[in-house]
Amino acid sequence: MCQRVEIQISGLVKDQGLLGAVARLGDKWGGAAFDIVDHWEANLNGIGLARRDDHSVLVYVDNFGSLGDTYCVELEGPPDPSGDLPYSSIARYDSVSFEELSHLVGQHLGLVDPRPNGR
Secondary structure, eight states, rough: OOOOOOOOSSSOOOOOHOOOOOOOOOOOHHHTSSSOOSSSSTOOTTTEEETTTTTEEEEEOTTOOOOOOOOEEEEEEEOOOSSSSSSEEEEEEEEHHHHHHHHHHHHHTTTOOOSSGGG
């Protein structure tokens, strides 16, 4: 049985398309598959999805200026000791579909589809 994920993010209202995508990801991977991390409260079009056991492994999703059901995605990891940022950028993708987004989230966060045969 599929459980609907509940989303509660900061006091600001995030973009409805972004919230819908996060809800769909929760439906696909399970409501407890990832933590929603909002380091970008003022950015109403961006949100982070992190590994539950390690928030330094994060997928940043943004739909600002995207057409339809497409997203900009950055895969982040623990900080590089020689760098100045509190994270390392592993990969960045522009204009990915929801299906590609779902695949990237699952792969980067090490998720296993809870549904039989992934359906």
